[in-house]
Amino acid sequence: MISALTIAQAHERLKSKSLSAVEIARACIERIESVDKSLNAVVHRNFDRALEEAKKADKKGAFDHPLAGIPYLAKDVFCEEGVATTACSNVLRNKDFVPPFDSTTTKRLNTVNAISMGKTNTDEFTMGASTETSCYGVTKNPWDQTRVAGGSSGGSAAAVAADECLFALGTDTGGSIRQPAGFCGCTGLKVTYGRTSRYGVLSMASSLDSIGVLTKTVEDAAIVLGTIAGKDPLDATTGDMPVPDYTQTLKSGVKGLKIGLPKEYFIKGMDPQVETAVREAAKVYASLGAKIVDVSLPHSPYAIATYYVIVPSEVSSNMARYDGVRFGHTVPERDSLIEYYERVRSSGFGDEVKRRIMIGTYALSAGYYDAYYRQAQKVRTLIKRDFEKAFEQVDCLLAPVAPTPAFKIGAHTGDPVQMYLEDIFTAPVNLAGIPGLSIPCGFSKENLPIGMQLLGPQWGEEVILRAGYAYEQATEWHEKKPTM
Amino acid sequence: MSLSPTQVRHIAKLARLTLSDKEVSKFSRELTQILDYIEKLKEVDTKGVEPMSQITGLDNVTRTDTVIERPATTEALLATSPLPIVDQQIETPSSLG
Numbered sequence: 001m002i003s004a005l006t007i008a009q010a011h012e013r014l015k016s017k018s019l020s021a022v023e024i025a026r027a028c029i030e031r032i033e034s035v036d037k038s039l040n041a042v043v044h045r046n047f048d049r050a051l052e053e054a055k056k057a058d059k060k061g062a063f064d065h066p067l068a069g070i071p072y073l074a075k076d077v078f079c080e081e082g083v084a085t086t087a088c089s090n091v092l093r094n095k096d097f098v099p100p101f102d103s104t105t106t107k108r109l110n111t112v113n114a115i116s117m118g119k120t121n122t123d124e125f126t127m128g129a130s131t132e133t134s135c136y137g138v139t140k141n142p143w144d145q146t147r148v149a150g151g152s153s154g155g156s157a158a159a160v161a162a163d164e165c166l167f168a169l170g171t172d173t174g175g176s177i178r179q180p181a182g183f184c185g186c187t188g189l190k191v192t193y194g195r196t197s198r199y200g201v202l203s204m205a206s207s208l209d210s211i212g213v214l215t216k217t218v219e220d221a222a223i224v225l226g227t228i229a230g231k232d233p234l235d236a237t238t239g240d241m242p243v244p245d246y247t248q249t250l251k252s253g254v255k256g257l258k259i260g261l262p263k264e265y266f267i268k269g270m271d272p273q274v275e276t277a278v279r280e281a282a283k284v285y286a287s288l289g290a291k292i293v294d295v296s297l298p299h300s301p302y303a304i305a306t307y308y309v310i311v312p313s314e315v316s317s318n319m320a321r322y323d324g325v326r327f328g329h330t331v332p333e334r335d336s337l338i339e340y341y342e343r344v345r346s347s348g349f350g351d352e353v354k355r356r357i358m359i360g361t362y363a364l365s366a367g368y369y370d371a372y373y374r375q376a377q378k379v380r381t382l383i384k385r386d387f388e389k390a391f392e393q394v395d396c397l398l399a400p401v402a403p404t405p406a407f408k409i410g411a412h413t414g415d416p417v418q419m420y421l422e423d424i425f426t427a428p429v430n431l432a433g434i435p436g437l438s439i440p441c442g443f444s445k446e447n448l449p450i451g452m453q454l455l456g457p458q459w460g461e462e463v464i465l466r467a468g469y470a471y472e473q474a475t476e477w478h479e480k481k482p483t484m
Numbered sequence: 485m486s487l488s489p490t491q492v493r494h495i496a497k498l499a500r501l502t503l504s505d506k507e508v509s510k511f512s513r514e515l516t517q518i519l520d521y522i523e524k525l526k527e528v529d530t531k532g533v534e535p536m537s538q539i540t541g542l543d544n545v546t547r548t549d550t551v552i553e554r555p556a557t558t559e560a561l562l563a564t565s566p567l568p569i570v571d572q573q574i575e576t577p578s579s580l581g
Contacts, residue, residue: 081556100560194540207538233552236545237538305524316499323500325576330566334577341500354501358492358511359518361499375525377535382528384539416514417521433539458539 002027004163004481007070007220014063021054021069024166025115028071032117032164035484038145041158043076043136044084044119057113066223068113074169075156076119077126078103079200083116087202088134089124091348092328103200104232105169105211112227120168121155124350126176126204127315128152129422130412133352138409141183142482143448147406150180153214157184160214162484167215167224171201173208174307175401175426178438181214182401182451185440185480187468188214189221192459193433194239196225197232205314208307208430217478218439218468222246225461241459249462254470255289257463260394264300265425270403277442277450278400284474285398285467293394297386302379303428308420309363309376310431316360319345319353355416384432387457396463397455400425401438405448429455437464440477449477486516 002024005013013019029047036042050071057069079085079099086092102110110116123133131139131154139154141147142162149158153170157180160168170177172190181188189212196211203209213224223246230243261282266275282292324330324344331343349357363372390397402422412419429436434455441452456464472478487495492512496503503511558572568575 095566097564100556100564102555194542233547236547237540237542239540239542299528302525302528305522308518309522309525320500325565325567325574326561327564328566337577337579338500340577342502345500346502349501354503355511355514355518357499357501358495358515361495362487362515362519365495365498371526372522374535375528375530377537378530378533379525379528381533381536382530384536415517417517420518420521431539 001163003031003165005166006216007066007166007223008217010070010166011063011066014069021057021115022051024069025050025054025071025117028117028165035162036164039140039142039158039162040137041121041139041149041155041162041164042073042118043088043121043155046083046116046118050115050117053113053115057115060113065112067109067227069115070166071115071117072109072167072169073117073120073156073159073165074106075122075153075171077122077171077202078106078169080106080116083119085119085202087125088122088136089348089350089353090135090329091322091345093135094329097327101200104197104234105201105228108228117165120159123152124353125202125319126152126171126173127352127356129175129179129419131155132409132413133350135350141406142484143185144406144446146408147448148183148409150183150406152176154180156214157181157186157188160184160186160216161482167213167220170212170214172210172212172430173204174311174423174430177212177214178426178436178451178453179402179422181438183406183449185449185477186214186216187218187221187478188212188438189225190429190436191225191229191461192435194237195229195435195459195461197235197238199232199234203318205311206318207314208311210430218437218465218472219247219250221437222250222465239459244462246462246465249466250469252466253288254285254467257290257396257467258293258394259285259290259467260293260295260390260397262295262297262300262390262397262399264297265399270400271405271444273444274400274403274405274450278398278452281441281452281471282398284471288470288474295390295393295397297390297428299379299382299386300428303383303431304420304424306376306379306383306431307423307427308359309372310380312356312360313363313373314360315356316364319349319357322348352416380431383428387432387434391457396460396467399453399455401451401453402426405444405446405450425453434458435461435464437468439468439472442477443480487512487519
């Protein structure tokens with residue numbers, strides 16, 4: 001199947017002219033048309049333009065860039081000129097927001113002639129861990145359609161796992177790339193905060209949001225990262241660090257590499273199959289010549305509480321712009337401005353967005369600021385220090401992505417705190433701003449993918465990509481495909 | 485820590501949201517659960533620890549105030565508004581109520 005090719009494989013065939021960009025784009029479109037009715041991973045389709053762009057790429061014919069002619073999907077928070085972008089929220093859906101400009105990331109991809117095909121499902125404004133808060137309904141897991149694909153980048157993960165595209169863009173604020181990649185059995189890369197530009201991506205929590213990629217292999221993740229990474233004058237939080245050629249160092253192996261197992265990531269209550277799979281992966285690394293070291297990140301048990309103060313606080317501020325004036329949803333009653341705002345926001349936002357806006361408003365209000373927001377900011381410092389100390393001893397860390405494989409649709413919808421605990425192993429990474437790579441490391445007895453994550457120091461994407469690639473070469477988990 | 489229906493209504497007002505009575509009771513229960521969980525943070529000894537608002541290590545990023553690109557025209561930006569456009573301005577409901 002053409003749409004099942006990796007980026008590296010498709011690039012080779014484009015170069016040798018044994019396949020055209022139009023053929024690859026058509027194959028992805030046909031795949032979406034045949035499987036997406038049940039999966040619900042793709043929410044806005046841009047197929048006519050995709051075919052036009054593919055034709056142009058074929059006409060140019062050189063395919064020098066590894067992404068030229070490669071079709072991709074972007075999570076429904078990436079602005080693209082002329083393409084509906086709604087964050088899967090009624091506040092932007094009722095009059096579809098069609099941005100008049102491009103995000104830096106899609107612009108960089110489109111400049112090298114990657115083919116944008118449309119937008120993928122997400123929890124509303126990326127707030128969730130299951131894609132269940134999307135106004136378009138849940139994305140189903142390609143391995144078991146009674147289960148969630150994870151979230152919030154559930155649409156992107158399901159689309160990659162089901163071969164609807166060659167790669168997809170996602171965002172990760174507390175695990176939103178890594179957890180769905182783990183649930184769907186694909187590769188998910190969350191970069192160092194500031195490695196990629198957030199310009200033109202609808203914000204959730206600005207000090208934590210990071211732009212990343214979901215792919216079929218680690219090598220593909222390295223290819224896409226090399227294209228989208230780097231300083232952007234339109235996002236002042238991007239770093240000036242040089243962008244290495246990630247594909248160069250990928251194959252240097254793990255001999256002598258020190259890999260830490262953080263003891264706080266193997267806890268009571270997690271599925272024993274997940275623990276076994278990750279410990280088996282550690283054995284694979286040992287057999288490849290890496291040194292496995294036990295480490296401790298003592299403040300991990302406070303990460304979710306910290307995260308769920310900082311995120312809602314930033315959410316309450318970021319969501320203020322959705323007031324029915326500059327974009328999106330409106331109501332017919334227009335007697336007074338304040339009432340208009342209230343009507344637009346109350347009818348446009350879903351429950352999880354409202355919960356976060358209210359918790360944030362409360363945590364930032366006079367009299368509570370020190371006890372909640374300031375205390376959370378201090379604990380964030382301690383969590384970051386934990387990681388810094390660990391990286392004095394080891395080159396990277398190995399941990400599970402989530403405590404369980406994909407859960408049933410509806411399992412946590414009545415209990416927000418249970419849903420928040422889904423982020424228990426992923427959120428600390430965002431608080432510390434470091435990179436994480438999620439890759440498949442086994443299957444449960446129900447035949448559901450299990451994911452592990454490799455965590456690196458700030459700006460240390462190279463080491464986790466290298467470790468991920470070495471594991472992928474030694475195992476076959478990433479080659480398994482769901483039967484659909 | 486529990487949030488009473490009156491407090492929930494007050495917070496909603498600050499956040500420019502209106503809630504039905506049913507929503508007030510639902511959110512007061514759910515927000516209380518969330519705040520109970522967050523209480524955990526009080527256990528952590530943070531004496532002498534500096535709060536952190538961002539992790540980039542960057543400080544006061546400045547640039548010259550020049551136009552580097554014009555990604556969209558005024559008309560295109562106005563066109564995303566759901567409200568009437570009058571003389572290149574968005575006509576909002578009256579702020580005087």
